[in-house]
Amino acid sequence: MSEEKPAWVKSMAEPPFASRQFTADLKNKVLQRAGESQRNHFSIISAVCVPLVIASLVIGWSQFKDEVLPSRIKPHVEISGNPTARTAYYDQGRRLFTVNPEPYAKAGTTAGYIFHFDEPLETYLEKTLTLQAVHLQSGAKETLSSEVIAKPSPGFSGLERYTARFVLPLEGMWELNVLLDDKPYGNVELFMLKPAWDITPKFQSGAYMIRGAEKKVGFIDAGFIAGKTQKYMWHFWGKDDLLNGPFEVKAVKQGTDKMIVVYSSNKLSSANALAGELNGADRHVVTSMELPETGRWRLLPYVKGQLLDTIVVEVST
Incomplete structure (x- = not known):
């Protein structure tokens, strides 16, 4: 059971x-x-x-x-519709130099630039370092500076802080070329913003009011009438190494990038085109100039092929 x-x-x-x-x-x-x-x-x-x-x-x-990347030219990047500057130069992957432009640099205005050269000082010592620029849209060429390198940058063993100040006359992209003893060394690209077109103010020197950049360059403004040739007395401030040489004035009209020559001294016989002191200036010269059309124009005075500054004037009928 x-x-x-x-x-x-x-x-x-x-x-x-x-x-x-x-x-x-x-x-x-x-x-x-x-x-x-x-x-x-x-x-x-x-x-x-x-x-x-x-x-x-x-x-x-x-x-x-x-x-x-062993490319010598890097691609551009656009910010707010404007291409950015290419501020470094490479040779087969090895960086030779960079440049730091003054922020928001405008065409027609003098700005500062700091170059950092990477090679030892011996690469540049006793050689002529020249800065030239080409406007990529119009092809206009500018010589910005040229000097024999005799010492390192202050506080450095090489050219880690090489400074330059110059003005580029046209807006847009510029290729800036560095030459050593007239041989190409490298290049970068700088973008210049649109320039201001306000009439350049006057300043007093001696008994006269002068239109231009004070203590740098200017002229006694007799006014401009389209198509009419008139005389203008230019005044200059600076050392002889800057002011000895032929003198030329170019001009560009607002809204264009075409530069025309409105005055030029004889380049063969004018090794020293500027006369001596006058009205508180270090040098002076009398020129005859004519601007062909009404509107705003930017005058571009050059000594020895180097642009000193820019001056905006109004041309009337």
Whole structure:
């Protein structure tokens, strides 16, 4: 005779539910929710990881482009519709120099530039370092500075802080070329913003009011009438090495990039085209000039092929 099982054993053997609960429908719902959970988890991982991967690729490319890419000319990047300057020059992946322009430099206005030359001082010592520029749109050429390198930058062992101040007459992109003893050394590109076209104010020197850049260059303004030649007395301030040489005046009309010559001394016989002191200025010269059309014009005075500054005038009928 079999022994009767205790009541608790019988209760454990029975299913805990009154009816079968884990139906096929319930199974499908569980599987469906599990799939959604995996997809949501994957979406969260994607949202976090994909941007990080993309950012890493961008940063890696940027570092590669700046430090490894052996290109001499890097691509431009546009900001607010204006291409940015290419401020470093590389020769087969080796950087030779960089330039830091004065922020928001405008055409027609003198600005400062700091060059960092990477090679040892011996590369440049006793050589003539010349800066020239070419306007990429019009082809206009400018000689900006030229000097024999005799010593390092103050406080440095080389030319880590070579400074220059110059003015570029036209807006847009300029290629700035560095030459050593008239041989190409490298180039960068600078973007000049639109110039101001306010009439240049006058300043007093001696008994006269002079229109121009005070203590630099200007002339006694007799007014300008379109198509009429008149005489103008120019005044200059500076050392002889800056002011000894032929004198030339170019002009560009507002809204154009075409420069015309309105006065030029004889370049063959005018090794010293400027006369001596007058009206508080170091040098002076009398010229005859004519501007062909009404409107605003920017006068560009050059001595020895180097632009001193710019002067805006109004031409009437």
